[in-house]
Amino acid sequence: xxxxxxxxxxxxxxxxxxxxxxxxxxxxxxxxxxxxxxxxxxxxxxxxxxxxxxxxxxxxxxxxxxxxxxxxxxxxxxxxxxxxxxxxxxxxxxxxxxxxxxxxxxxxxxxxxxxxxxxxxxxxxxxxxxxxxxxxxxxxxxxxxxxxxxxxxxxxxxxxxxxxxxxxxxxxxxxxxxxxxxxxxxxxxxxxxxxxxxxxxxxxxxxxxxxxxxxxxxxxxxxxxxxxxxxxxxxxxxxxxxxxxxxxxxxxxxxxxxxxxxxxxxxxxxxxxxxxxxxxxxxxxxxxxxxxxxxxxxxxxxxxxxxxxxxxxxxxxxxxxxxxxxxxxxxxxxxxxxxxxxxxxxxxxxxxxxxxxxxxxxxxxxxxxxxxxxxxxxxxxxxxxxxxxxxxxxxxxxxxxxxxxxxxxxxxxxxxxxxxxxxxxxxxxxxxxxxxxxxxxxxxxxxxxxxxxxxxxxxxxxx
Amino acid sequence: xxxxxxxxxxxxxxxxxxxxxxxxxxxxxxxxxxxxxxxxxxxxxxxxxxxxxxxxxxxxxxxxxxxxxxxxxxxxxxxxxxxxxxxxxxxxxxxxxxxxxxxxxxxxxxxxxxxxxxxxxxxxxxxxxxxxxxxxxxxxxxxxxxxxxxxxxxxxxxxxxxxxxxxxxxxxxxxxxxxxxxxxxxxxxxxxxxxxxxxxxxxxxxxxxxxxxxxxxxxxxxxxxxxxxxxxxxxxxxxxxxxxxxxxxxxxxxxxxxxxxxxxxxxxxxxxxxxxxxxxxxxxxxxxxxxxxxxxxxxxxxxxxxxxxxxxxxxxxxxxxxxxxxxxxxxxxxxxxxxxxxxxxxxxxxxxxxxxxxxxxxxxxxxxxxxxxxxxxxxxxxxxxxxxxxxxxxxxxxxxxxxxxxxxxxxxxxxxxxxxxxxxxxxx
Numbered sequence: 001x002x003x004x005x006x007x008x009x010x011x012x013x014x015x016x017x018x019x020x021x022x023x024x025x026x027x028x029x030x031x032x033x034x035x036x037x038x039x040x041x042x043x044x045x046x047x048x049x050x051x052x053x054x055x056x057x058x059x060x061x062x063x064x065x066x067x068x069x070x071x072x073x074x075x076x077x078x079x080x081x082x083x084x085x086x087x088x089x090x091x092x093x094x095x096x097x098x099x100x101x102x103x104x105x106x107x108x109x110x111x112x113x114x115x116x117x118x119x120x121x122x123x124x125x126x127x128x129x130x131x132x133x134x135x136x137x138x139x140x141x142x143x144x145x146x147x148x149x150x151x152x153x154x155x156x157x158x159x160x161x162x163x164x165x166x167x168x169x170x171x172x173x174x175x176x177x178x179x180x181x182x183x184x185x186x187x188x189x190x191x192x193x194x195x196x197x198x199x200x201x202x203x204x205x206x207x208x209x210x211x212x213x214x215x216x217x218x219x220x221x222x223x224x225x226x227x228x229x230x231x232x233x234x235x236x237x238x239x240x241x242x243x244x245x246x247x248x249x250x251x252x253x254x255x256x257x258x259x260x261x262x263x264x265x266x267x268x269x270x271x272x273x274x275x276x277x278x279x280x281x282x283x284x285x286x287x288x289x290x291x292x293x294x295x296x297x298x299x300x301x302x303x304x305x306x307x308x309x310x311x312x313x314x315x316x317x318x319x320x321x322x323x324x325x326x327x328x329x330x331x332x333x334x335x336x337x338x339x340x341x342x343x344x345x346x347x348x349x350x351x352x353x354x355x356x357x358x359x360x361x362x363x364x365x366x367x368x369x370x371x372x373x374x375x376x377x378x379x380x381x382x383x384x385x386x387x388x389x390x391x392x393x394x395x396x397x398x399x400x401x402x403x404x405x406x407x408x409x410x411x412x413x414x415x416x417x418x419x420x421x422x423x424x425x426x427x428x429x430x431x432x433x434x435x436x437x438x439x440x441x442x443x444x445x446x447x448x449x450x451x452x453x454x455x456x457x458x459x460x461x462x463x
Numbered sequence: 464x465x466x467x468x469x470x471x472x473x474x475x476x477x478x479x480x481x482x483x484x485x486x487x488x489x490x491x492x493x494x495x496x497x498x499x500x501x502x503x504x505x506x507x508x509x510x511x512x513x514x515x516x517x518x519x520x521x522x523x524x525x526x527x528x529x530x531x532x533x534x535x536x537x538x539x540x541x542x543x544x545x546x547x548x549x550x551x552x553x554x555x556x557x558x559x560x561x562x563x564x565x566x567x568x569x570x571x572x573x574x575x576x577x578x579x580x581x582x583x584x585x586x587x588x589x590x591x592x593x594x595x596x597x598x599x600x601x602x603x604x605x606x607x608x609x610x611x612x613x614x615x616x617x618x619x620x621x622x623x624x625x626x627x628x629x630x631x632x633x634x635x636x637x638x639x640x641x642x643x644x645x646x647x648x649x650x651x652x653x654x655x656x657x658x659x660x661x662x663x664x665x666x667x668x669x670x671x672x673x674x675x676x677x678x679x680x681x682x683x684x685x686x687x688x689x690x691x692x693x694x695x696x697x698x699x700x701x702x703x704x705x706x707x708x709x710x711x712x713x714x715x716x717x718x719x720x721x722x723x724x725x726x727x728x729x730x731x732x733x734x735x736x737x738x739x740x741x742x743x744x745x746x747x748x749x750x751x752x753x754x755x756x757x758x759x760x761x762x763x764x765x766x767x768x769x770x771x772x773x774x775x776x777x778x779x780x781x782x783x784x785x786x787x788x789x790x791x792x793x794x795x796x797x798x799x800x801x802x803x804x805x806x807x808x809x810x811x812x813x814x815x816x817x818x819x820x821x822x823x824x825x826x827x828x829x830x831x832x833x834x835x836x837x838x839x840x841x842x843x844x845x846x847x848x849x850x851x852x853x854x855x856x857x858x859x860x861x862x863x864x865x866x867x868x869x870x871x872x873x874x875x876x877x878x879x880x881x882x883x884x885x886x887x888x889x890x891x
Binding site for chain 1: 543547550551553554555557558559560561621622758762763765766769770772773776777779780785786787788
């Protein structure tokens with residue numbers, strides 16, 4: 001025995017090494033790599049150029065994921081379903097098939113599990129499709145996926161999903177609330193249905209239950225309503241759409257959908273009525289916007305929003321730095337906007353806008369755009385350190401009016417200024433006010449001064 | 464070649480292992496190995512006496528520290544992300560499932576091995592003089608191990624974790640006067656939530672491991688000072704008081720050879736100071752059985768280490784740690800169960816909160832702590848201590864039976880449901 005000890009130790013160590021290699025092998029051969037490999041080969045097939053072909057084939061395998069931070073969701077489905085957003089994969093077999101008919105619901109913004117269910121975090125077939133213990137929302141069968149539309153679109157008709165409209169109508173007219181609570185209203189004989197869409201019940205179970213409650217739930221107190229198959233399907237859709245998770249609010253708040261209501265928000269935020277009017281309500285600096293979408297094409301309007309100078313050289317409309325979805329949203333709003341909207345917006349502001357407001361708004365834009373805010377702060381608070389300048393920092397612009405007149409300030413902006421030194425023998429301060437007269441038009445400078453004056457505060461400490 | 468030899472010599476600084484001097488120097492010139500004596504008796508390493516349970520427990524702890532540190536790189540103790548981090552470990556992190564499974568299975572194994580180790584120490588009477596206090600240290604280490612396992616249980620933030628800790632801390636809340644304060648101190652609130660998670664995390668990765676390491680050092684040091692690893696001393700030749708020699712303290716300056724036991728044996732400082740050896744004493748003839756720790760002891764320990772590691776790795780390769788659905792405070796599983804080692808207590812609580820939550824655990828811990836001072840019988844021979852062995856066996860069996868009932872025979876509403884009867888949960 002004693003002599004064998006080193007041999008036993010050696011054998012065990014070898015066994016441990018084998019186990020480690022097995023673990024590494026287990027970890028480096030996940031099923032998704034196989035699918036990515038297949039996909040790359042499919043892509044490379046039609047590739048005539050040998051170099052490109054080799055590059056495609058040598059793409060390193062990678063987990064793909066769509067992050068939806070607001071929903072605490074991570075969808076890794078596209079790790080295998082690589083072709084969802086690639087129209088050339090229209091005829092590819094699953095799991096590489098292109099997803100048609102999504103409209104604005106692009107997978108890269110919406111993820112997959114939001115509609116389909118399943119376990120977005122998982123990276124192997126069984127776990128990802130969610131038919132595993134301890135995962136509450138397995139993949140919805142194809143027949144029922146459209147029920148998920150109701151999770152965000154909680155009101156009104158949803159095009160292409162008449163079942164949801166019918167289900168909602170049935171729920172409110174057949175007296176379901178007599179026994180079931182939904183969002184706090186209803187009886188308590190049956191279970192609360194507010195989270196029914198997130199429960200473990202399968203769609204088939206729900207549908208059977210509507211057709212004959214006691215068949216799937218013996219002893220159930222729910223009477224048989226003798227629903228038709230279509231009605232049972234509609235109610236099942238409605239049940240599957242019920243969840244408290246406020247996904248609709250997330251997507252509406254995120255600039256993902258260029259909806260008219262989002263466009264209206266932007267319209268208010270950008271103070272468009274400072275220059276424009278709708279149906280005569282608002283300022284008259286720019287053209288009236290009532291029916292503007294009928295006068296111009298969507299593309300023209302989009303270009304106008306990107307850079308007004310390109311469409312109308314010399315236009316006084318500033319270029320609003322808006323991403324495509326925001327521009328689409330504003331145009332969508334303009335298509336529906338009426339004088340009533342404008343009145344409501346003006347009422348919300350408290351006062352009708354004046355040409356002075358327009359100048360101030362333009363000045364505010366310039367103040368940010370030309371970089372004034374870089375040193376003086378977005379709220380004119382100053383405070384950027386500037387060694388050896390008097391005060392040691394870039395001055396705040398909130399109390400200009402107590403020391404300078406408007407003309408003084410115009411002069412300073414035009415010709416620039418070196419700040420007075422704190423220590424006359426010390427070095428020059430690194431920051432100074434440059435001369436702007438060659439960069440800004442006089443109109444811009446005036447607008448900036450108007451903006452500055454609109455922000456002046458009464459000096460607190462006038463001793 | 465000379466340079467290489469010089470570098471090697473500068474590292475090991477000992478004679479070749481083929482010489483006796485080299486074998487001794489391997490032990491006492493090495494900071495990690497010198498907790499061992501340079502020479503050991505063969506009986507110290509008799510497998511069917513100790514079953515190496517103490518070694519295995521310590522090696523499991525090493526596995527836990529190693530995998531635990533690796534897991535810390537991937538885990539954030541905050542409710543909204545903790546569960547997602549577990550899922551990432553499961554699906555995205557390279558070897559993540561293997562790592563987590565090793566940690567989980569080693570943790571369960573450590574709880575079991577600590578308990579078995581305690582049983583072995585009791586049945587061999589190894590807690591008797593002079594080892595009484597080391598038994599007490601051991602009991603505290605048992606409690607710390609349970610604490611480590613319990614605090615780690617919450618971290619995955621799944622339903623299993625959330626409700627096990629809710630039930631577990633509720634049991635603690637039954638203690639009179641202080642119970643609720645301790646519970647709130649532990650949870651940082653009235654219910655298990657974000658504060659509880661960060662507190663359990665700090666306890667799990669910093670406080671409790673530090674305490675375990677500190678007490679383990681004491682535990683090992685005491686073993687060495689109390690006469691080495693336990694051995695079936697009653698089977699050895701009887702003592703001859705007039706020929707006593709001490710073992711353990713070796714004069715490190717003298718050349719180490721097999722010195723025949725005689726009156727001219729040199730003694731360690733402690734004997735000189737106290738005038739009387741505090742160690743276990745044996746007959747002088749026994750001295751001849753002593754062998755060098757290298758290779759006799761070290762290879763046995765190394766084999767125990769490798770066996771422990773391979774068993775944990777093999778288990779983790781084929782059987783992954785469970786992860787249930789995300790913790791949901793609004794949805795109580797029925798039945799909600801504490802971690803398995805507390806299910807005996809939960810079973811008692813289901814009969815009487817006072818007895819199960821307060822009296823039984825307090826008495827159990829107290830009884831374990833006072834055993835070496837209460838049991839005055841000096842003999843370690845099993846035939847001399849039938850009463851003690853019977854009592855302890857009853858204690859162990861009752862504990863095991865309660866845990867088995869709590870684990871396998873309790874269904875919804877804590878009703879008695881044998882494991883072979885399937886109950887449909889959540890039936891309306």
